[in-house]
Amino acid sequence: MIGFVEFQDGAQGTAGGTPRRAEDGQAAWPAFAVWRSTAADPVFSEWLRSAAEPDWTAAVTHPFAAAISGGTADMRRYLIQDFQFVDTFTALLGAAVAAADRFEARVPFGRFLGQTVTDTERGYFHRALEALGVDAADMTSPELEPVTVSFRSLMDEARSSQDYSLVLAVLCVAEWVYLGWASRTVSPPEGFLHREWVELHSGPEFEAWVGFLRAELDRVGPALGEAAQRRVLTIFREAVRLERGFFDMAEG
Numbered sequence: 364m365i366g367f368v369e370f371q372d373g374a375q376g377t378a379g380g381t382p383r384r385a386e387d388g389q390a391a392w393p394a395f396a397v398w399r400s401t402a403a404d405p406v407f408s409e410w411l412r413s414a415a416e417p418d419w420t421a422a423v424t425h426p427f428a429a430a431i432s433g434g435t436a437d438m439r440r441y442l443i444q445d446f447q448f449v450d451t452f453t454a455l456l457g458a459a460v461a462a463a464d465r466f467e468a469r470v471p472f473g474r475f476l477g478q479t480v481t482d483t484e485r486g487y488f489h490r491a492l493e494a495l496g497v498d499a500a501d502m503t504s505p506e507l508e509p510v511t512v513s514f515r516s517l518m519d520e521a522r523s524s525q526d527y528s529l530v531l532a533v534l535c536v537a538e539w540v541y542l543g544w545a546s547r548t549v550s551p552p553e554g555f556l557h558r559e560w561v562e563l564h565s566g567p568e569f570e571a572w573v574g575f576l577r578a579e580l581d582r583v584g585p586a587l588g589e590a591a592q593r594r595v596l597t598i599f600r601e602a603v604r605l606e607r608g609f610f611d612m613a614e615g
């Protein structure tokens with residue numbers, strides 16, 4: 364039994380200020396087999412993404428994300444918390460290498476893990492946190508915001524499930540949402556803090572990476588039974604809600 368439906372998001376039932384609404388119950392969304400017969404773009408990843416509205420659009424058009432693109436966002440709290448997100452995200456990428464159902468699917472995860480997250484992105488974090496004057500303690504073990512705790516719990520649930528479809532769903536949300544806001548950047552911001560963060564999440568290579576994650580969901584999702592498809596939908600929606608909440612948290 365998968366326990367990610369309920370997770371720590373504070374006594375008020377919010378994550379980063381985004382209320383959970385009763386009408387968000389997954390039963391309201393049609394099954395993939397039904398939805399597919401009338402959808403304009405009838406792929407599994409689009410079934411998931413459209414079920415995650417309005418949080419999806421709220422995340423990719425979030426004022427904090429727009430402020431990163433515009434070079435004005437105060438990155439300090441956001442990057443301190445995100446470094447802790449990335450720690451768990453990296454472990455989840457390792458789970459994807461382990462859980463993928465074939466060699467050719469393991470390769471992009473391994474490549475992204477080794478060449479991007481643990482290399483380019485790690486370097487960015489080290490330079491950025493140093494430039495922001497973040498001390499060693501806040502770099503390695505800061506006080507976690509509630510939304511960071513919730514997001515890490517969700518990723519840990521997916522990782523320990525060792526279920527490829529669930530691991531994939533969470534990874535795909537994180538990367539697709541980031542491609543969404545970063546691609547809206549009109550002109551590169553001047554300072555490296557904002558500019559490199561946009562560059563890490565946009566451009567042809569990152570688009571191909573998100574394209575791979577979507578294609579994997581489109582490949583394995585339709586073959587699942589209806590109950591398993593619903594479990595993917597539930598974790599996908601929770602991840603999108605947390606992406607929105609993470610930007611709310613960053614805004615303060």
Ligand SMILES: Cc1ncc(CO)c(N)n1
Nearest residue numbers: 445448537538541606609
């Ligand atoms: C919260 C969050 N979501 C997604 C990404 C992109 O991996 C990130 N760095 N942080």
